[in-house]
Amino acid sequence: MLEEAPVEVAREEAPPRRSRPVRRVLMRLARGLASWVGWMFGLASLVAGLAVLSSTPVLQFLSLGYLLESSARVARSGRLRDGMFGVRLAGRVGGMVVGTVVSLIPLWVAGSYARSAAVIDPGGSVERGWWVVAVAVWALTCLHLLTAFLRGGQLRRFLWPFGGPFWLRRRLREGGLYAASRDGFWEFVGRFRPWHYLRLGFVGFVGTLAWLVVPTSMIAATTRFPILGPIGMLGLACVAPVLPFLQTGYAVEGRWSALFGLRSARERFRHAPWAFAFALLVLLAASIPLYLLKIEMIPREAAWLPGLVFVVFLAPARLLVGWAYARSLRRERRSHWFFRLVGRIAIVAVALVYVVVVFLSQYISWGGVWSLYEQHAFLAPAPFLYFER
Structure with missing residues (x-):
């Protein structure tokens, strides 16, 4: 009995997937938009920081020094964009300020209710209860701010506090938290070149x-x-x-x-x-x-x-x-x-x-x-x- 030759079935090639290039383009656009927003936020933080420095005695020399340095950088290169430096670093400080202000909102609310209770029911159980709540919120806020700064001070660390206590416990077990935080702080300050x-x-x-x-x-x-x-x-x-x-x-x-x-x-x-x-x-x-x-x-x-x-x-x-x-x-x-x-x-x-x-x-x-x-x-x-x- 003769064996039948296998019949090759022509398979249609699957069309190339186009989702990955589209996804890459969207990711690039998202990263570009995030970078642009971050740069604009840094520019606003830089302007606000120079305004605060210029209105503070002695620190006014810092604002004048920055303007002189920006003019010097343009003079060396001939490009105006070289005079706008430190924008990302200023954005980092601006994020710390915004994150700190947002983190203090629960404490402000609890304190407001405690003061209102002291006016309505002075010395009563309602006032004591709200002051207990205010003290608890104050302790949690201090812990949250300390953890956020120890983790680098990024804005997301202030807005998402739930992982902070676990990170702090793990770092305390590992040891060296104080030395690492001290060195990181002075390194961050040194990037500003204040002197x-x-x-x-x-x-x-x-x-x-x-x-x-x-x-x-x-x-x-x-x-x-x-x-x-x-x-x-x-x-x-x-x-x-x-x-x-x-x-x-x-x-x-x-x-x-x-x-x-x-x-x-x-x-x-x-x-x-x-x-x-x-x-x-x-x-x-x-x-x-x-x-x-x-x-x-x-x-x-x-x-x-x-x-x-x-x-x-x-x-x-x-x-x-x-x-x-x-x-x-x-x-x-x-x-x-x-x-x-x-x-x-x-x-x-x-x-x-x-x-x-x-x-x-x-x-x-x-x-x-x-x-x-x-x-x-x-x-x-x-x-x-x-x-x-």
Whole structure:
């Protein structure tokens, strides 16, 4: 009996699965959106942090140091985006602040009920019960916050507290929690480089004030010695155009003597006159409307609110100063004399307008004559320096 040859059955090839590429695209879009949202949150946290620092005595030097460093980074690379650094790190701190505030909501609610019970039933069982609840919530909140910070301080650690106690028990059994937390804390603080920005801002502040104190004092003495007013205004008109670029030169080179390198700043202007004029125009034009926020004295606790406006206006102008400085470094030859002449005319016009506004500010600002020394275009981006006067 002959065996029949096996019949091959043609099988249709299965169509390629398209779900995986679609899933990959969706995952990339989700990660990109999450990264963008995180970056925007970090930018908002950075602006808020600079506003808080600029309204706090001594810490104002940190905000000025950051602005000088951002201008220096743009001057070194020529790219404006390089001046916006520390956004992710600021977002981490902002997440800690938001997480802490959210975590304190149950404690605030329990305390509110306890205080209400003390008014309605003073000394009664209801009041005692609610105070017991408030103490228990306080203990749990402290444990939750401690665990969230020990686990890294990410926002999700604050919003999802259920795994915290088990993690803390496991780490206590393993040992070394204190040493790891201490080292992690100082490493996190070191990433901010606080001493670098504090020194940069303090030296920049002192050097800038050394340029401003003489013409500003002449303007302040106008009521007693009227002849000193025009002389001081003329001196300030000569000093103001060169100060931002001296500050940027100091931040780039890291030498305090660069704050007084007038010849070097003039040489840089000859290589990029229009860029210098444009950057100075934006910086001084952005600082002029901010004098309206100095009319009324603001409590120190709420000074960070107008400080937000100061940072938003002045930080981009600082980036443009660094951009102009970078253009002067890239160009080997000086610009034509005509372009230098036009740039000088524009700078003189802008400086004169700024000086007139500064002179009039003593009559509308809360600090009066002392407000002449609070020139936020070159110093801390804050309405008031809050020095004890």
